[in-house]
Amino acid sequence: MMETILVVEDTKYFSDILTDELKDSHYNVITVYNGASALKKIEEKMPDLIILDVKLPDITGTEILAYVRQYDTKVPVIICTAIPSPKLKTYYDRWASAVIIKPVDLDSLLGIVKKELAKVK
Amino acid sequence: MLSRIRWSTLGLICLSIILFFILTKVLNPFFLPRLAVPLSIIICLCAGTVLLSIILRPAKKQLINMNISQEKYKETTNLLELSKKEMEEKNIMLKQRTETLTTLNRINKAMISTTDLDRILGLILEAVQKDLNFDRTIIFLIENGILGPEKGVGIEAEALEKLAIPMKDKNNFVIKTIIEAKPKIIYSIEEEVLPKCFSESYKNLKPNILAAIPLISKDKVIGLVLVDNTKSQREIEERDIRNLTTFTNQAGLAIDNARLFEMEKNFVEELKRQVDIAKRELEQTQAQLIQSERLSALGEMAAVVAHEVRNPMASIRASAQRISKKIANEDPNKKYTRYIIEESDRLERVVKNILLFSGDSTPQSVDTDMNKLLEDVLYFLQPEIESSQVQLVKMFDESISMLKIDPALIRQVLLNVIQNGLHFMVNRERRDLKVATMQDGTNIIVEISDTGPGIPEENIRKIFDPFFTTKPSGTGLGLAISNRIIEAHKGRIEVQSVLNYGSTFKIILPLS
Numbered sequence: 129m130m131e132t133i134l135v136v137e138d139t140k141y142f143s144d145i146l147t148d149e150l151k152d153s154h155y156n157v158i159t160v161y162n163g164a165s166a167l168k169k170i171e172e173k174m175p176d177l178i179i180l181d182v183k184l185p186d187i188t189g190t191e192i193l194a195y196v197r198q199y200d201t202k203v204p205v206i207i208c209t210a211i212p213s214p215k216l217k218t219y220y221d222r223w224a225s226a227v228i229i230k231p232v233d234l235d236s237l238l239g240i241v242k243k244e245l246a247k248v249k
Numbered sequence: 250m251l252s253r254i255r256w257s258t259l260g261l262i263c264l265s266i267i268l269f270f271i272l273t274k275v276l277n278p279f280f281l282p283r284l285a286v287p288l289s290i291i292i293c294l295c296a297g298t299v300l301l302s303i304i305l306r307p308a309k310k311q312l313i314n315m316n317i318s319q320e321k322y323k324e325t326t327n328l329l330e331l332s333k334k335e336m337e338e339k340n341i342m343l344k345q346r347t348e349t350l351t352t353l354n355r356i357n358k359a360m361i362s363t364t365d366l367d368r369i370l371g372l373i374l375e376a377v378q379k380d381l382n383f384d385r386t387i388i389f390l391i392e393n394g395i396l397g398p399e400k401g402v403g404i405e406a407e408a409l410e411k412l413a414i415p416m417k418d419k420n421n422f423v424i425k426t427i428i429e430a431k432p433k434i435i436y437s438i439e440e441e442v443l444p445k446c447f448s449e450s451y452k453n454l455k456p457n458i459l460a461a462i463p464l465i466s467k468d469k470v471i472g473l474v475l476v477d478n479t480k481s482q483r484e485i486e487e488r489d490i491r492n493l494t495t496f497t498n499q500a501g502l503a504i505d506n507a508r509l510f511e512m513e514k515n516f517v518e519e520l521k522r523q524v525d526i527a528k529r530e531l532e533q534t535q536a537q538l539i540q541s542e543r544l545s546a547l548g549e550m551a552a553v554v555a556h557e558v559r560n561p562m563a564s565i566r567a568s569a570q571r572i573s574k575k576i577a578n579e580d581p582n583k584k585y586t587r588y589i590i591e592e593s594d595r596l597e598r599v600v601k602n603i604l605l606f607s608g609d610s611t612p613q614s615v616d617t618d619m620n621k622l623l624e625d626v627l628y629f630l631q632p633e634i635e636s637s638q639v640q641l642v643k644m645f646d647e648s649i650s651m652l653k654i655d656p657a658l659i660r661q662v663l664l665n666v667i668q669n670g671l672h673f674m675v676n677r678e679r680r681d682l683k684v685a686t687m688q689d690g691t692n693i694i695v696e697i698s699d700t701g702p703g704i705p706e707e708n709i710r711k712i713f714d715p716f717f718t719t720k721p722s723g724t725g726l727g728l729a730i731s732n733r734i735i736e737a738h739k740g741r742i743e744v745q746s747v748l749n750y751g752s753t754f755k756i757i758l759p760l761s
Contacts, residue, residue: 141564145571210559230563231593234570
């Protein structure tokens, strides 16, 4: 059964690339461009993994992470950001599975996705 | 008087002859002529004697008086002689005194005209020597609880230096003189204690050839003049001391004034120095403030730029990567995707450096073994070192203490500095890289030396400025970041460079 990955990314091009790359690697990908849609998708059904941009048009990726962790402490959440805030480092260390900084190497990202999914299996 | 006596005696003789004739005539009828003559003679003699004694009584008195007068005369003559002598002596003394006063006046004038302590001491010694001619004269001054020999005549400088006496040694005669504040001639050597340091310079002592005269200013003893005649063995007299005191009274004041002036001069100089330091510090603070303002502006800008650059960069790089995957390796266009990826990475490095430079680089300090950290860095750089055929010399002091530093940040500094060294040694004939560690008290020092072309004088101060680079592909941030990291660790980087010879970077990190 194909694992579902929720990609929350407001940059259209980058989310497109990510979606294509993940699809090429045989994942079921749901792509949303803002926090509200992300929360809606999470409420509908918790995905197997979430790739989360921090800076979104409505709410932040950190808030989405907090929301997710209320219901599920296990689902892997990969934070993908241009500038990681030093203030949030301990928070991410505790609650996020990994933090990757843009520009990302697609192969590294796929490696992390695979590893995180394997952990929860 | 004498003539009176003479006449009286003559008259008396005449009177006796007349009386004799009268008596012989008178007595003749009563006595036999044989008896009358001697009887007359006897009576005459008796009468003459009585009369003579009556006549001579005033003469005797006169004679006694005359004797007394004569003695008085002698006495007066003697007295006169004495007075004359005394006057002559006084004249000599007066002459001496005048000379002393003239010298003193000259010295005073000279002393007033100068505030140079050494010159004043010289003048005093010159005057004492000229006027009193002792074998040796030494001026001591009290400073910081020590009576130190300041200047002397008749003594070698080397011997003079040894004569310092601690003020707490109160049993020796020198310090005693200071405490008593009275001039002192050493009458008895046995009764007085000599300072220990005097044993060499004051041999052959005998009574009355050594004297100490305190130097007094404003009722306070400020030093002492020590005079002696150990060579000539000529005794020092009270008069010498009196004369010397005339000098010392003035000298004390002059020395004190000179010292005050010197103190004031020093104080002014110190004040000036402190003002200079304060000014420099202020300038530094100002420069730092400007720098930190620049940096904070840079920091804000960096965050925006990083975000705005990294997001499109993420799309560019990932797109190139996607295309690269779809293009066959043989396709000649594949290399363009590689170019995009590599150039994206280069841009990313710039962004990362700017962020690191402007961002919060508060070190996360942990105990770190500097030698081990250096080994790690050198291991990481090994391929580069080998490919550029650089001779690596490691001189690690294994006994250095553990350092509380942020290893990730310091690693970056070491990488930056060593990579710079390697970069500038390319195309050099000699390619030696020396990496040494050492401990200097409370600092750990990492010394990185290369045999590159060296840094021109005009660039030395600029190498830590952000965006200053001489490398064609440099960002100009490597050393700027390194410097900031080391500063954040309360350390510093020192650079020494000789053109065409090489450069040495000293990274100095405090242990605490």
